[in-house]
Amino acid sequence: MALLARGELRSILQTEMPNALDTRWDTQATDQPEAHGEGQTILLDFDAVVKAEALVEVAHFIRDKFGYTLLSNITAVDYLKQGLIEVVYQFYNAAEGGPDLRVRVRIGRSPEECIVPSLTPTWPGADLQEREAYDMYGVVFPGHPNLARIYMWDEFKGFPMRKDFPKTGDKYTHVTGE
Amino acid sequence: MTLSHLATEDVFVVERNDADFRAGQGMTKGLGIVFRKFRKALFGKPNSDRADTEGQFNVQYPEERLVLPEAYRNMPILLYDDATGHELCTSCFQCERICPPQVIHITQAKDPATGKPVPAAANFVLEYDTCMSCGYCAEVCPFDAIKMDHDFELSTGNHPELDVNYDRLLRPISYYEAIAPTMWSDVKEQAMKKLQNNIKRRPGAIGRDHGQKVKGGAAVAVAATPVAGAAPAAAAKPRGPVAAIGKNMPEEKVAKLISIRAANAAKRGGGDAGAAPVAEAAPIVETVVDTPAASAAPSGPVAAIGQNMSEDKRAKLEAIRAAKRAQRGE
Amino acid sequence: MLKTEELQINIGPQHPSTHGVFRMLVTVDGETLVDLKPVFGYLHRNHEQLGEVNTYLQNMPFTDRLDYFNSMVNNHAYARAVETLAGVEVPERAQYIRVIMDELSRILNHATAMGFMLGDMGAWQTALLWGMREREKILDMFEYVSGARMMCNYCRFGGVVRDIDDWFITELKKLMQGLPHYFDDFEGLLLNSEILLARARNIGVLPKELALAYSVTGPVLRGSGVAYDIRKAEPYAVYDRFKFKVPVGTVGDVYDRFLVRIAEMRESYKILEQAIEQLPDATGGFINPKVKQQSLKAPAGEAYARVESPKGELGFYLVSDGSGSAYRYKVRAPSFINLSSLADMCKGYSIADVVVILGSIDIVMGEVDR
Numbered sequence: 058m059a060l061l062a063r064g065e066l067r068s069i070l071q072t073e074m075p076n077a078l079d080t081r082w083d084t085q086a087t088d089q090p091e092a093h094g095e096g097q098t099i100l101l102d103f104d105a106v107v108k109a110e111a112l113v114e115v116a117h118f119i120r121d122k123f124g125y126t127l128l129s130n131i132t133a134v135d136y137l138k139q140g141l142i143e144v145v146y147q148f149y150n151a152a153e154g155g156p157d158l159r160v161r162v163r164i165g166r167s168p169e170e171c172i173v174p175s176l177t178p179t180w181p182g183a184d185l186q187e188r189e190a191y192d193m194y195g196v197v198f199p200g201h202p203n204l205a206r207i208y209m210w211d212e213f214k215g216f217p218m219r220k221d222f223p224k225t226g227d228k229y230t231h232v233t234g235e
Numbered sequence: 236m237t238l239s240h241l242a243t244e245d246v247f248v249v250e251r252n253d254a255d256f257r258a259g260q261g262m263t264k265g266l267g268i269v270f271r272k273f274r275k276a277l278f279g280k281p282n283s284d285r286a287d288t289e290g291q292f293n294v295q296y297p298e299e300r301l302v303l304p305e306a307y308r309n310m311p312i313l314l315y316d317d318a319t320g321h322e323l324c325t326s327c328f329q330c331e332r333i334c335p336p337q338v339i340h341i342t343q344a345k346d347p348a349t350g351k352p353v354p355a356a357a358n359f360v361l362e363y364d365t366c367m368s369c370g371y372c373a374e375v376c377p378f379d380a381i382k383m384d385h386d387f388e389l390s391t392g393n394h395p396e397l398d399v400n401y402d403r404l405l406r407p408i409s410y411y412e413a414i415a416p417t418m419w420s421d422v423k424e425q426a427m428k429k430l431q432n433n434i435k436r437r438p439g440a441i442g443r444d445h446g447q448k449v450k451g452g453a454a455v456a457v458a459a460t461p462v463a464g465a466a467p468a469a470a471a472k473p474r475g476p477v478a479a480i481g482k483n484m485p486e487e488k489v490a491k492l493i494s495i496r497a498a499n500a501a502k503r504g505g506g507d508a509g510a511a512p513v514a515e516a517a518p519i520v521e522t523v524v525d526t527p528a529a530s531a532a533p534s535g536p537v538a539a540i541g542q543n544m545s546e547d548k549r550a551k552l553e554a555i556r557a558a559k560r561a562q563r564g565e
Numbered sequence: 566m567l568k569t570e571e572l573q574i575n576i577g578p579q580h581p582s583t584h585g586v587f588r589m590l591v592t593v594d595g596e597t598l599v600d601l602k603p604v605f606g607y608l609h610r611n612h613e614q615l616g617e618v619n620t621y622l623q624n625m626p627f628t629d630r631l632d633y634f635n636s637m638v639n640n641h642a643y644a645r646a647v648e649t650l651a652g653v654e655v656p657e658r659a660q661y662i663r664v665i666m667d668e669l670s671r672i673l674n675h676a677t678a679m680g681f682m683l684g685d686m687g688a689w690q691t692a693l694l695w696g697m698r699e700r701e702k703i704l705d706m707f708e709y710v711s712g713a714r715m716m717c718n719y720c721r722f723g724g725v726v727r728d729i730d731d732w733f734i735t736e737l738k739k740l741m742q743g744l745p746h747y748f749d750d751f752e753g754l755l756l757n758s759e760i761l762l763a764r765a766r767n768i769g770v771l772p773k774e775l776a777l778a779y780s781v782t783g784p785v786l787r788g789s790g791v792a793y794d795i796r797k798a799e800p801y802a803v804y805d806r807f808k809f810k811v812p813v814g815t816v817g818d819v820y821d822r823f824l825v826r827i828a829e830m831r832e833s834y835k836i837l838e839q840a841i842e843q844l845p846d847a848t849g850g851f852i853n854p855k856v857k858q859q860s861l862k863a864p865a866g867e868a869y870a871r872v873e874s875p876k877g878e879l880g881f882y883l884v885s886d887g888s889g890s891a892y893r894y895k896v897r898a899p900s901f902i903n904l905s906s907l908a909d910m911c912k913g914y915s916i917a918d919v920v921v922i923l924g925s926i927d928i929v930m931g932e933v934d935r
Contacts, residue, residue: 126777127793130869130897132882145882147869151777151791154240154798157869182780185605185905193613203602208609208934218614246792246811249824251766252757261757268753269691285702286742288750292698301705306727308712333859335623369626369718374726375859383712 059123060155066119067105074118077111079163104159109173112146112162116176119148125158127151128176131186133194135166137220142166142194144173166219168195175200193218305415308370308383310363311339313404314411316427320443321434322405323380323426325354330372330381338362339372344441354433355442359404363389364397378433379426385414569594578607582685582920585930589907589919596915601908608934616894621647621722621861624894629716631896632932634674635875637666637707640720642872645801646881647722650868653856656849659724660802665737665840666707666719667802667872668833672744673700674875674927675784675826676751682823682924683755686764692755699747702740709733722861724852737841744834752827765820769910769922772817779906782899783877785926788825789817795873802872807839819925826927829875862889876900876927896935900928 061069070078107115119125125148132145142164147157162173175198176183187198188207195216198204206213215222272289279290294301311330315322326343344357372381384406391397412419434442577588586607592600612631616624628643629636641663648655680696704714710729711717719725755761771781776789786793794811796804812828814821863885871880877899884893903926911919 127782128780129782129871129878129902130880130882130895132893132895134884134893147882149798151793152240154793156799180778180780181775181909182778182902182905185901206606208606208611210606217611224614224618240798241792241811244810245797246813247828249812249814249821249828251815251820251824259759261762262759265754265758268750272750285705285736285739288743288746292701304709304712306710306712307708333623335619335626367626368713368716370712371622371626 060150060153061119061123061158063156063159064104066158066160070105070107070115074111074115077107077115079106079108081106081163104161106161106163109162109164112160113174113176113179115160116146116148117179119158119160120179123158124150124152128180128183129157131176131183131190133190133196133218135194135218135220137166140166142171142196144190144196146176164196168197171195172197172199174198175204177201192216195219303385303414305418307385308368308373309387310366310368310384310389311361311372311381311404312384312406312411313359313401314380314382314408315405315443316430317407317409319434321430321437322355322442323378323408323430324356324359325378325380325433326352326356326359327354327377329375329377333371333375335369335371336365336367338365344437346438346441348438353437353441355437356401359401361399361404362397363399364394378429379422382411382415571599576919578604583923584681584928585933587928587930587933589923591916591919593916596917598911598914598916598919601911601919603904603907605934608930610935612935613894613896616896617891620859620889621651621863621891622858624891625720626716626718629718630931631898631935632874632876632879632900632929633715634677634929635670636715636717637663637670637711637719638872638874638879640717641667641802642870642874642879643881644720644722645872646868646870646883647861647863649870650866650883650885651722651856651861651863653723654853655723656851656853657803658728658845658847658849659851659853661840661844662725662729662851663720664802664804664807665729665837665844666710666717668836668840669703669706671833671875672830673703675830676700676747678875678924678927679751679755679823679826682819682921682927683761685920685924686761688755688760692751695747695751695754699744702743706733706736706740709736721852721856721858723856724850726852728847728851734841734844737837741834741837748827748831748834756824756827761823762820764918764921765823765925766818767816768819768914768918769925770816770818771906771910775909776817776906779903779909781877781903781906783874783903783927784822784825784829785877785903785906787812788814788822790814795871795878799871801870803843804836806843807836809833809835819921822925860889862887863891867893871897874899876929876932877903896932898932898935900926901933901935904928904933 067078105115116128127149128146129149130145130147132147134143134145136143144162144164146160146162148160149155149157164170164173171194173196175187177187177198178200184201184203185207187196187201188204190196191198191201191204192206192208193216205211209217275289276291281291281293313322313324324341326341328341331337331339331341338361340358340360341356342358344353344355345351346353368383370383373383389397408419437443571592571594573590573592575588576591577583578586583589588604588607590602590604591598612627615627619627625640625643628639631639647653676696676699677693678696680693683692684690707717707719708714710727710733711719719727771779771785771789773790776786776791781789782793782795790813792811792813795801796809797811809832812825812832814825863883865885865887867882867884869880869882871878873879878897879899880897882893882895882897883891886892907923907926910922914922
């Protein structure tokens with residue numbers, strides 16, 4: 058049970074669970090995030106980026122080995138230019154306090170790729186947050202007991218927080234925006 | 236669970252008193268406290284201090300009012316100079332840009348001779364219904380032209396009236412000085428200096444013909460209020476209880492209200508600055524009365540009189556105002 | 566034996582004890598609750614997308630509307646997130662002012678939260694109005710410094726919008742003279758009341774392990790016996806300079822959460838006392854003058870900042886692409902995530918306990934639905 062510094066998990070995973078890391082981001086790992094200039098989307102590669110199928114395994118690994126028991130926050134971010142959706146999981150060590158440990162999963166934006174296994178069976182607190190990520194970004198969580206829309210009504214089509222969702226107009230009432 | 240980030244003395248377990256014998260002692264104790272408070276509320280003094288925990292806490296709202304702090308912000312208003320009638324706004328669009336719900340719409344004034352922009356606003360529309368009273372417009376304004384009003388009694392049955400036009404937004408500086416004296420004295424010097432500079436660049440009546448530009452056919456499409464008569468009435472709405480008398484109230488109700496207020500004012504010794512004297516309350520029913528502050532400026536009240544008023548009504552209003560000025564010994 | 570049948574009923578969305586427009590789809594067997602499904606979205610306004618369209622400063626007043634009881638805390642959390650993102654330093658005096666406002670918010674929130682919970686139990690109005698009364702005194706002071714009672718919009722990046730003056734300090738001291746009497750009266754009225762004990766003890770039990778798995782935070786987590794307080798676990802602002810204790814419960818029922826809230830008000834009082842004493846003089850300024858508030862541009866990157874809001878962990882996750890508004894703006898709303906434990910807490914108890922358990926979580930729908 059110990060606190061991990063930022064970026065430390067990455068090197069630990071490299072030795073302990075080499076198959077879990079998403080190798081696409083190995084070469085771009087840096088200590089300092091690079092600013093890509095104005096208007097550019099950014100992808101930080103500082104934390105451990107794991108493969109979607111290894112997420113549950115990694116989450117259990119950091120919980121059992123390092124005591125990160127509190128899954129506090131699940132955020133989906135849409136990187137339209139890179140064609141990626143990133144899901145960020147933030148874990149806290151409830152016994153030791155300290156800053157969070159971030160585990161990232163990067164998946165494609167198409168419905169076939171936008172799938173991450175659910176953490177709800179182990180962390181029931183992830184239930185509503187995963188539903189929110191599904192509702193707003195269309196990330197599908199297999200293993201979730203009740204993956205339904207949470208904020209939008211059930212008949213709603215599309216995922217309103219995605220960057221390519223039209224910001225004006227309403228396709229239901231056929232009122233077009235500017 | 237080990238809690239290594241917390242020292243043991245930093246944590247304590249709340250006491251549940253699980254084992255205590257109970258036969259209603261807790262209830263009796265609680266009722267005792269309630270009874271004590273109840274007695275104090277009935278026979279005690281009204282609270283005068285923030286440290287008071289017992290006694291009367293209520294404020295009988297329309298008759299009694301709490302003093303609003305200077306920083307209080309409700310809806311934005313625009314200021315004009317009492318002496319010259321010049322508006323402080325130069326249409327720099329800072330407020331329009333910062334406004335989070337985007338409810339400010341400004342049109343810049345143009346010199347009719349040259350067509351060049353002049354540091355004055357031709358029109359200024361503010362959607363009071365969507366404004367979130369964040370106060371950013373007043374914060375960013377470099378000319379101290381837009382300020383936050385203290386008048387919160389804005390409810391109306393007429394929704395389009397809440398798209399407030401330039402003429403209804405304008406208040407004299409003396410009005411703002413009355414509601415926020417220190418906040419104005421902090422910025423007074425620089426604001427007046429900037430205004431003097433801007434006056435030099437304003438040809439003709441631009442910048443002090445507030446409210447008349449709209450009618451004069453400036454190139455603005457205005458979300459005007461459908462009830463033209465109601466607009467100036469709202470602009471010149473006096474602060475204080477008098478404002479609560481509705482235009483559409485039946486005669487006897489108004490009379491009753493006025494008599495109640497007279498009694499209240501007498502009780503208070505007439506020392507309430509916010510409340511208008513009873514003699515002045517009657518003309519309210521006639522739709523228009525100037526603010527106490529506005530009467531100091533010759534240009535103020537006149538502007539508030541609506542453009543579409545009939546001649547006799549206008550004359551009547553003027554007479555009322557003259558009487559009031561005489562009453563105050565001006 | 567009579568044959569019984571399960572029945573589905575709706576509690577809410579328009580119901581006085583659902584604390585806003587919140588609907589619970591409840592399956593009952595007789596009086597006993599079998600299943601509960603929370604239904605959200607009645608107050609959804611896509612707050613997060615607004616945060617991605619607005620500039621950083623423009624979004625500040627929108628955070629007031631999340632948890633409208635504690636807009637000061639929301640402002641603080643959001644300002645901290647942007648400050649982390651843009652690397653802005655905050656003067657010490659501003660940190661102290663923020664702490665004072667946070668702790669005042671905590672007192673007013675807990676006072677009203679318990680009042681509402683007791684209202685749900687049937688102690689209609691008395692306890693609530695006692696809470697409201699203390700709240701009113703504090704809101705008057707918020708109005709003095711910020712200009713508004715509830716939608717304060719008080720923090721700016723690198724400080725606060727207006728300094729507190731002598732009037733505020735004197736009034737705060739006066740307020741604090743009265744507060745201990747208020748705490749004593751509130752405890753005396755309720756703590757041993759047989760009716761409260763019958764309605765609250767061993768109702769809605771959330772064991773420690775389950776509480777952690779459910780990611781609940783704030784008084785709900787501490788009521789379950791986990792001493793996790795962000796002010797201690799990851800101190801922000803100047804919280805590491807104050808001496809205060811973290812109250813924890815043992816059973817994790819409604820009564821424990823109630824007790825933890827009362828104890829937290831007393832701890833907040835201690836923090837306030839120390840903060841007033843340590844408050845630095847005005848020479849350091851109350852806002853960082855170098856920050857361009859209106860045209861603030863954060864370098865590309867991401868930041869997460871959290872504060873211990875009275876309801877739990879309030880966090881803002883920001884991703885910046887280097888422009889003037891956030892690329893991704895996510896609110897980790899405490900009462901939203903605390904709600905995920907509601908179904909588990911309610912199962913097996915009577916339907917009349919549901920509203921009490923919901924009241925003990927202390928939710929605000931503005932924050933839940935965003």
